[in-house]
Amino acid sequence: MSDLPAEFSLIARHFRPLAGPGSLDLSDDAAVFVPPVGREVVVSADAMVQGVHFLSEDPADLVARKLLRTNLSDLAAMGAAPLGYLITVSTPRATPDAWFAEFAAGLTRDQAEFGVSLLGGDTTSTPGPISLSLTILGSVTPGQAIRRNAARPGDGVWVSGSIGDGALGLLAARGEIDDAYLADRYRLPRPRLGLATHGLVRACMDVSDGLVQDLGHICRASGVSAEIEAGLVPLSEAARLQDRLELCLTGGDDYELLMAVDPACEAALQDHAAGLRVPVTRVGQFRTGAPAVTVRDRTGRPMALARTGWSHFG
Amino acid sequence: MSDLPAEFSLIARHFRPLAGPGSLDLSDDAAVFVPPVGREVVVSADAMVQGVHFLSEDPADLVARKLLRTNLSDLAAMGAAPLGYLITVSTPRATPDAWFAEFAAGLTRDQAEFGVSLLGGDTTSTPGPISLSLTILGSVTPGQAIRRNAARPGDGVWVSGSIGDGALGLLAARGEIDDAYLADRYRLPRPRLGLATHGLVRACMDVSDGLVQDLGHICRASGVSAEIEAGLVPLSEAARLQDRLELCLTGGDDYELLMAVDPACEAALQDHAAGLRVPVTRVGQFRTGAPAVTVRDRTGRPMALARTGWSHFG
Numbered sequence: 001m002s003d004l005p006a007e008f009s010l011i012a013r014h015f016r017p018l019a020g021p022g023s024l025d026l027s028d029d030a031a032v033f034v035p036p037v038g039r040e041v042v043v044s045a046d047a048m049v050q051g052v053h054f055l056s057e058d059p060a061d062l063v064a065r066k067l068l069r070t071n072l073s074d075l076a077a078m079g080a081a082p083l084g085y086l087i088t089v090s091t092p093r094a095t096p097d098a099w100f101a102e103f104a105a106g107l108t109r110d111q112a113e114f115g116v117s118l119l120g121g122d123t124t125s126t127p128g129p130i131s132l133s134l135t136i137l138g139s140v141t142p143g144q145a146i147r148r149n150a151a152r153p154g155d156g157v158w159v160s161g162s163i164g165d166g167a168l169g170l171l172a173a174r175g176e177i178d179d180a181y182l183a184d185r186y187r188l189p190r191p192r193l194g195l196a197t198h199g200l201v202r203a204c205m206d207v208s209d210g211l212v213q214d215l216g217h218i219c220r221a222s223g224v225s226a227e228i229e230a231g232l233v234p235l236s237e238a239a240r241l242q243d244r245l246e247l248c249l250t251g252g253d254d255y256e257l258l259m260a261v262d263p264a265c266e267a268a269l270q271d272h273a274a275g276l277r278v279p280v281t282r283v284g285q286f287r288t289g290a291p292a293v294t295v296r297d298r299t300g301r302p303m304a305l306a307r308t309g310w311s312h313f314g
Numbered sequence: 315m316s317d318l319p320a321e322f323s324l325i326a327r328h329f330r331p332l333a334g335p336g337s338l339d340l341s342d343d344a345a346v347f348v349p350p351v352g353r354e355v356v357v358s359a360d361a362m363v364q365g366v367h368f369l370s371e372d373p374a375d376l377v378a379r380k381l382l383r384t385n386l387s388d389l390a391a392m393g394a395a396p397l398g399y400l401i402t403v404s405t406p407r408a409t410p411d412a413w414f415a416e417f418a419a420g421l422t423r424d425q426a427e428f429g430v431s432l433l434g435g436d437t438t439s440t441p442g443p444i445s446l447s448l449t450i451l452g453s454v455t456p457g458q459a460i461r462r463n464a465a466r467p468g469d470g471v472w473v474s475g476s477i478g479d480g481a482l483g484l485l486a487a488r489g490e491i492d493d494a495y496l497a498d499r500y501r502l503p504r505p506r507l508g509l510a511t512h513g514l515v516r517a518c519m520d521v522s523d524g525l526v527q528d529l530g531h532i533c534r535a536s537g538v539s540a541e542i543e544a545g546l547v548p549l550s551e552a553a554r555l556q557d558r559l560e561l562c563l564t565g566g567d568d569y570e571l572l573m574a575v576d577p578a579c580e581a582a583l584q585d586h587a588a589g590l591r592v593p594v595t596r597v598g599q600f601r602t603g604a605p606a607v608t609v610r611d612r613t614g615r616p617m618a619l620a621r622t623g624w625s626h627f628g
Contacts, residue, residue: 024461027535029391029519030358030452032459035349043433044344045449047402049440077343088361088447119357126363128442133402135359135449138344145346147338205343221341 020117039139042080050129061106071136072191080138144198151222151260167251189255228284334431353453356394364443375420385450386505394452458512465536465574481565503569542598
């Protein structure tokens, strides 16, 4: 019984050190997870495929961290605090051990940064590209999860950080433009945990498919329309230099928060955000009307956008 | 904003009808899941890749049901009751809509059978084979999850159902042997939910990598050895006809439960199993000694097994 197959040695060497409370050391059929008393559990899952969501030459530690961070961003959008995660990793048989070591090193680093640990998962081989999935678990005070369906006419449209770095960063990561800052922004999102909190933010989601498309999701869920001013949308200095406004508005992978904020809460949100050192910017307003997003240029005219967003699928 | 990408229409048509309480209709960044009061949450994730864990020609509904059932089997092994699941589905762009419809139909059928519903997930494209992952959530009375590490010398080694149908069934599914019963057993495991309960079963896992290898896992986790008699291992009539005992003992994909049972509890376990109409069979005994598994043939001699188990990875 000493000749355990490769799967077990792989798990023991690279994944067991990541395992936290409840994981049972990854040595049982499942993890036993005790939710904090009096909290609701928030749960989300994302898949990432080599060649679709990350580039074949992307370092494994950054791939792992992006996978974890995009899921953390989903928790941030719900106003939830992270607890732990499960991961499935399907790799070609020829994947070198160093790839797993680097992948696990990335997770180790972000586990420390975000206070989460591994609960469980699965490793398998695949004849195709590396395929990953991650399920994140978090918690929230009962009834205080922030949803997409509660924006009201008159609420401001707010965003965190800067918009467009994700889409420009993909071009940079591909070598189509030369900007290390943008490439880093594509490879390593910064989940805005703790920013959107009940009482300050009425509705929220993270910007993963593009600002305009994602704002449309909030409009549809809330039964409102929205108008944003392109000139107010915060761009990083690197993004401004590229002068690709439309791509910034419609490109994906920003993982910033898009929020509906009652005007009476704006000052409190700004104080809260300043305490977290996260910039927040008002870019427009929700209005009554059929769900639709209008983007106005600097002259006030509606912009005609060739595409409204990004899909990893279509 | 009416031209949503394919991903959203796919989710709306095929996955939203599967969504249950807490899923927020799959329209938020995450699900909000309220664990039953006073219960611990049990969670597990598995990946399945086309060409590795299922065959390209396998019907999509059976693939979906196998994915769900293998995860339900992990809950069964922990003595947990199922609550809900998240799924990630990565498919080639050319995958026809009918594949998704059939996949969802399989989930619909098993959701009804096992009392679970969809909480969330992700759909993406892939340039490779279909890659799936499923995270299952269940619950258990605090402290009553059944682990692998509690078998004691003197406990009986018990199994549910019949052993070897999974490995023989793979041969049947591939057309290498002609037996529809076995092919069905490979494609559609029967998770033994409710069988292993605290107080009746001391240690438990499900047989996914082969009886001998999985028994070795319990031995290592519990610090005991085990001895089984090949002649006691329950084979289905179809498996007996194939006369491939060694494959039955070491092949994977049975998804039956392997249990350590205190002799004082044997009668109660048999009563309980009879109530569930699940056969249970004593096949050997745990002993003191370094972790090792001995399989004795009908004459009492230890069998030399060419391989002890199955790995989807190595």
